[in-house]
Amino acid sequence: MxxxxxxxxxxxxxxxxxxxxxxxxxxxxxxxxxxxxxxxxxxxxxxxxxxxxxxxxxxxxxxxxxxxxxxxxxxxVMEDIWDEKEGLTRRGMAAQKLFCYSELNGNEPVYNELTAWRRKKASAERKAPYLIASNRLLRMISVFLPQTADELLQLPGVGENKAGEYGAELLEITKAVERKRTFPLDWVEQEIDGEVFRTWLYKQKEVKYRAEMEKFSIRRAALEALAEGLKVEDICTRTGIERRDAVELLENLEKEGYNTDDLVSAELVEMPEAEQQAVWLAYEELGDALLKPVLHKVYGTEAAEGGSLDTLYERLRLIRIRYRRHRESARHAG
Known part of the structure; x- marks a missing residue:
């Protein structure tokens, strides 16, 4: 070798x-x-x-x-095998040190109180919790305990909109807790051991590259399934992903130039031709950016609220793959 x-x-x-x-x-x-x-x-x-x-x-x-x-x-032993600062600006590196410090010096009681607040807020606003605040942001707030809107804005991940929308409620929680260190947070850099920080950065990379590796493996399995003439359910079995995610992956592969037509045809074989044509005409009339208007156009609002909603959306997305390929071919031909 x-x-x-x-x-x-x-x-x-x-x-x-x-x-x-x-x-x-x-x-x-x-x-x-x-x-x-x-x-x-x-x-x-x-x-x-x-x-x-x-x-x-x-x-x-x-x-x-x-x-x-x-x-x-x-x-x-030989340097530059890996640059832990790769892709990070000076400002980005400072933010990473705040993340690192807050994760290594957790304030669990305040963090738990903040996550409970986020859970109630997400339920009231019908939003995913991460859209209100990430775990990492709540961790920083719990550790650094900002007392004013200006201090809150010094934390990476907090902009004017988030501070305006949620700042008062967040500060109500943090003001009730005594803190030992103050803002600005330039003292953090001196508090973090350089080797500890390097190790923390490498662990972040490990998580990032694990996700990329898993995504690569799923994509490869999907391409193998396409080559073997298999169906969506086979992709799900091989990769462990849900049908919705598998169809989204097929859409992305089609954009990259892979031909998914055989699989799409196999999935739509039980869908009446007249129904497929109605969906196609709806795309021509309404465009293909949004699925919901097409769903209501073809099936009506009452039918679209039935128990087969996932199946209907999946079929719309499969036909959209065909429609977009046809539109792209016509554009190049013209």
Whole structure:
């Protein structure tokens, strides 16, 4: 096997190395292999991270697995194997330090009170809780305890609109709690140990790259199902995603240029032709940006409120795939 990449890492405790490791990538007759060798007191262990023909898949796994190791405290002997500041501006790095500090120094009683407030507010406004405030924002508010609107606006994720809409209620909670540190929050940078912050950043990358890797795997499974002539239910079985998400994935694949026509035809085989034509004409009249007007046009408001609403929407989206492909072909032909 031809090694095309190799780097050494080490894990230290108090400045002394306690464990060494190597991450490597090799190739042999079109097959990529990637692994992690760890040097232990009683010998060496080898963990094969990937073996296959896909360079893209291997890179997704590499980023995720390496981020996990860096999050455990391993550091590269050769620098620049990973830049933890990648893509971050100075302002962005300052925000990350606020996130880090608040997560490592939690104030659970206030955080729980804030999440209870958010839950009631979301129910009253019929919104998803994250649209009101993210967990990360509530965590920061619970730790830094802003006492004024100006202080609240100094937290990343709080803009004028959010402060105007929810600021008074948030401050009512935080003002009732005694705080030990004040604003501005420039003291945070001095409070965070540099190595602790690096480890925290790597753990954030691990979460990010895990999500990207899972998304890549789902996309690959969907493409394989298309090539095999399978249906939506088969995609759901292979990937574990819901039908709604599978149809959305098909829409995105169609936009990328993949042909989903066989699968769409198989899914619509039980839908009467006249009904399909009515949906098509509704798209021509109303456009394809919104599904609800088309639903009401074809089925009426009463029928659209029945128990088969998910099925109706799925069929509308499948026909929209065809409609958009037809419209794009006509545009290029013209």
């Amino acid at each position: 031809r090694i095309v990449f190799l780097n050494s890492l080490e894990k230290k405790d108090g400045g002394a190395m306690i464990r060494g490791a190597q991450v490597w990538i090799g190739e042999e007759e079109g097959v990529w292999r990637m692994g992690w060798n760890e040097l232990l007191a009683d010998g060496q262990t080898e963990d094969l991270w990937y073996e296959g023909a896909s360079w893209s898949e291997m890179l997704h796994i590499y980023r995720h697995r390496l981020a996990a190791k860096l999050g455990e405290g391993f550091r590269p």
